[in-house]
Amino acid sequence: MAAVCHSRKAAVRARTHGGIDICPGAAIRHTCGAHRAGAYRFMIVPNARITSPHEDFSTLSDRPDHAAAAAFDRFDCGVDAHFSTDWRVRLRFTSDALAPSNRTLAGVFDTETSRPRARVLAFVDEGLANVAPAIVDRLAAYVDAHADHLELIGRPVLISGGERAKNDRAIFDRALAAIHDAGLCRRSYVLVIGGGAVLDVVGFAAAVAHRGVRIVRMPSTVLAQDDSGVGVKNGVNAFGKKNFMGTFAPPWAVVNDFTLLTTLSDRDWRAGFSECVKVALVKDAAFFEELSEAAPRLAARDGLAAAQMIRRSAELHLAHIATGGDPFELCAARPLDFGHWAAHKLEQMSDFEIRHGEAVSIGLALDSTYSTLQGWLSEADRRRIMDLLGSLGLPRFHPLLGRGELLDGLEEFREHLGGRLTLAMLRGIGSAFDVHAMDRSILAGAIERLADEAGEAQRS
Numbered sequence: 001m002a003a004v005c006h007s008r009k010a011a012v013r014a015r016t017h018g019g020i021d022i023c024p025g026a027a028i029r030h031t032c033g034a035h036r037a038g039a040y041r042f043m044i045v046p047n048a049r050i051t052s053p054h055e056d057f058s059t060l061s062d063r064p065d066h067a068a069a070a071a072f073d074r075f076d077c078g079v080d081a082h083f084s085t086d087w088r089v090r091l092r093f094t095s096d097a098l099a100p101s102n103r104t105l106a107g108v109f110d111t112e113t114s115r116p117r118a119r120v121l122a123f124v125d126e127g128l129a130n131v132a133p134a135i136v137d138r139l140a141a142y143v144d145a146h147a148d149h150l151e152l153i154g155r156p157v158l159i160s161g162g163e164r165a166k167n168d169r170a171i172f173d174r175a176l177a178a179i180h181d182a183g184l185c186r187r188s189y190v191l192v193i194g195g196g197a198v199l200d201v202v203g204f205a206a207a208v209a210h211r212g213v214r215i216v217r218m219p220s221t222v223l224a225q226d227d228s229g230v231g232v233k234n235g236v237n238a239f240g241k242k243n244f245m246g247t248f249a250p251p252w253a254v255v256n257d258f259t260l261l262t263t264l265s266d267r268d269w270r271a272g273f274s275e276c277v278k279v280a281l282v283k284d285a286a287f288f289e290e291l292s293e294a295a296p297r298l299a300a301r302d303g304l305a306a307a308q309m310i311r312r313s314a315e316l317h318l319a320h321i322a323t324g325g326d327p328f329e330l331c332a333a334r335p336l337d338f339g340h341w342a343a344h345k346l347e348q349m350s351d352f353e354i355r356h357g358e359a360v361s362i363g364l365a366l367d368s369t370y371s372t373l374q375g376w377l378s379e380a381d382r383r384r385i386m387d388l389l390g391s392l393g394l395p396r397f398h399p400l401l402g403r404g405e406l407l408d409g410l411e412e413f414r415e416h417l418g419g420r421l422t423l424a425m426l427r428g429i430g431s432a433f434d435v436h437a438m439d440r441s442i443l444a445g446a447i448e449r450l451a452d453e454a455g456e457a458q459r460s
């Protein structure tokens, strides 16, 4: 590592400053104990030595070592190099994506950079394949129909669905090994069809193989279509903590095929809408109205109503990522995690018996009620939130909320985010703000209130 300073053209060894970061032509603010601070221009020159603008080091190599070391002690500099990169996430909505005549899926693969055909290794959620076994052959037939453009490598790999996929490290290893065995390069594609858990584990494997193989997601649950599919995160659970291992890695494309949802269980169908409610609560009051109006149809599994709500939710999530200014969550504020501190803890405390979407619904009920007891959110708005969750058939309470262990969720959430605890709370529907602490007695009051309301609901 060496550089030459343009201002004086003198050279000096970089022995004690091997960690210096220099971009060609970058401006460097150089401070030196013995001299005035100033900005100088450096450029990298193979085999050159790092230069101080203040001293003539041309004779340095003739000095005894200790003299050189003393000179380096006074050479103290660094550079902040700013750069950004352009990401593009292709979000598409369609139905019956695997019908050979449907070009939506084929259209997202880029053959300019993966000539002559896009090489694709497919992973399919086993839970989906069990109820829709034709999907594997349909995928092969689809790729055949687009053989000018696509090439499927081997048979699709089946991955156990549900949270188990994120809890069992062997499943991650298998996904990674499949990418290795298929000989995928960074311009090949992983295509993953499945629920949020399978998308997360396969996404993690794709993100770390060769430091990132392109991934096309076809989410097959309501939750994965309205939220996680467009997310820039992946990961698996470890050490009893949700998403402890994972990366930020935007998908190449997301194809939401509404037809995939027809085989979902009622439970998973309902659970997925909690993320629509969440994004409406923190971002879009009008969307909350639409959800309230559509709730009976959503509960009755009206496909068109669901497609409309899922589309709006996915767009809001993606817009937050693309335009919210912090796609990789470097800052503390994370409005899309409203209700999630308790949700993640409840999932873990129930040994993942509670679905993520159900836990989110309970978390929304809890933090909305907390917001009301704090005087931030009107009781009327809280009531409307509770009513919407109820009419979607979503849970608003669980006895595990009463366990003291729940509070560990706050510290785990803080640790996961890093820095200071930051939680979104509501001051109105569609209007979130951040707090940095929770009052335990008010939180206990909110839990008691939810328990009372759940008891009343059960009695009536």
Ligand SMILES: NC(=O)c1ccc[n+]([C@@H]2O[C@H](COP(=O)([O-])OP(=O)(O)OC[C@H]3O[C@@H](n4cnc5c(N)ncnc54)[C@H](O)[C@@H]3O)[C@@H](O)[C@H]2O)c1
Binding pocket: 125, 126, 127, 128, 131, 160, 161, 162, 163, 166, 194, 195, 196, 197, 198, 200, 220, 221, 222, 223, 224, 227, 228, 231, 232, 233, 234, 235, 260, 261, 262, 263, 264, 265, 268, 271, 272, 355, 356, 357
């Ligand atoms: N990465 C992110 O940004 C992000 C965002 C939100 C949630 N998540 C994660 O997503 C996961 C939850 O995902 P989920 O709600 O999709 O549940 P899930 O992935 O656990 O799937 C639920 C069940 O549905 C089955 N299934 C999937 N598609 C099906 C279909 N079409 N028909 C029938 N069965 C089907 C699965 O096999 C599984 O048994 C959680 O792990 C959560 O942490 C990730």
Ligand SMILES: [Zn+2]
Binding pocket: 227, 275, 340, 356, 360
């Ligand atoms: Zn979530």
